[in-house]
Amino acid sequence: MLMLTNVEKTFNKGTVNEKKALCGLNLTLKDGDFVTVIGGNGAGKSTMLNMICGVYPIDKGKIILNGENISRWPEHKRARFLGRVFQDPMMGTAADMEIEENLALAYRRGLKRGMKWAITKDEKVKYQESLRTLGLGLESRMTSKVGLLSGGQRQALTLLMATLRKPELLLLDEHTAALDPKTAAKVLELTEKIVAENHLTTLMITHNMKDAIRMGNRLIMMHDGRVIYDVAGEEKKNLEVSQLLEKFEQAAGEEFANDRMMLN
Numbered sequence: 001m002l003m004l005t006n007v008e009k010t011f012n013k014g015t016v017n018e019k020k021a022l023c024g025l026n027l028t029l030k031d032g033d034f035v036t037v038i039g040g041n042g043a044g045k046s047t048m049l050n051m052i053c054g055v056y057p058i059d060k061g062k063i064i065l066n067g068e069n070i071s072r073w074p075e076h077k078r079a080r081f082l083g084r085v086f087q088d089p090m091m092g093t094a095a096d097m098e099i100e101e102n103l104a105l106a107y108r109r110g111l112k113r114g115m116k117w118a119i120t121k122d123e124k125v126k127y128q129e130s131l132r133t134l135g136l137g138l139e140s141r142m143t144s145k146v147g148l149l150s151g152g153q154r155q156a157l158t159l160l161m162a163t164l165r166k167p168e169l170l171l172l173d174e175h176t177a178a179l180d181p182k183t184a185a186k187v188l189e190l191t192e193k194i195v196a197e198n199h200l201t202t203l204m205i206t207h208n209m210k211d212a213i214r215m216g217n218r219l220i221m222m223h224d225g226r227v228i229y230d231v232a233g234e235e236k237k238n239l240e241v242s243q244l245l246e247k248f249e250q251a252a253g254e255e256f257a258n259d260r261m262m263l264n
């Protein structure tokens with residue numbers, strides 16, 4: 001379970017560039033929740049994920065993961081429990097390394113250094129089986145350099161790497177935004193499959209309102225560093241994009257504005 005309580009974050013405090021990014025953010029996720037996150041430009045969505053990962057320290061509040069207060073833990077200690085996929089397909093994988101080497105790196109994440117690096121036969125079989133589930137033919141290209149893969153293949157591999165050691169929490173930050181629509185749909189399909197098969201608790205930021213409604217069991221809308229709308233179950237599934245926009249205007253008192261948001 002993840003619990004964010006009154007989390008606050010201000011960047012560049014005391015300067016002309018001061019920006020309150022999170023303003024008393026409260027959010028509780030139950031185990032197995034798959035929550036989609038939408039919001040306007042600068043609403044604090046990515047900052048929320050950065051705070052959970054420990055990229056920057058929070059100013060105030062608490063972050064509890066499975067009963068542990070991780071608010072002051074360094075990023076590397078949290079990384080053991082978290083899987084994250086970014087928008088940029090170049091970010092999650094090492095281009096100069098082979099597919100199987102990337103998977104081995106992901107598999108060893110958070111383990112003590114000095115562990116033998118050689119990839120065992122058993123591991124190779126395991127990686128091959130995992131790659132086969134993607135349905136992209138990567139299982140027969142285990143020793144290909146990742147730099148040779150397409151953006152979609154790379155994002156699918158990153159997803160696999162982020163979930164190879166079942167994370168306590170999977171964080172997806174517009175992970176299909178840089179892909180063409182067909183490839184994005186494939187990666188979203190894989191996302192749903194991997195999340196369901198592993199019962200992963202997931203936070204997925206998306207710029208696509210329809211995906212936000214369709215995917216997961218719960219949807220939150222952020223504005224000015226806090227959650228302004230939270231909907232789950234049947235009520236969420238039956239939402240229309242127009243209703244979501246209305247909800248936003250009611251709660252935020254202004255029109256929804258995100259230059260990258262896809263409304264249909």
Ligand SMILES: Nc1ncnc2c1ncn2[C@@H]1O[C@H](COP(=O)(O)OP(=O)(O)OP(=O)(O)O)[C@@H](O)[C@H]1O
Pocket residue numbers: 011012019020021039040041042043044045046047048258
């Ligand atoms: N490292 C940083 N230094 C300074 N300001 C930052 C930093 N990270 C985020 N911000 C600011 O905090 C606010 C929230 O940004 P954030 O990236 O979390 O928004 P977002 O909801 O992900 O927006 P978008 O959909 O536009 O990506 C913005 O005003 C942003 O400029």
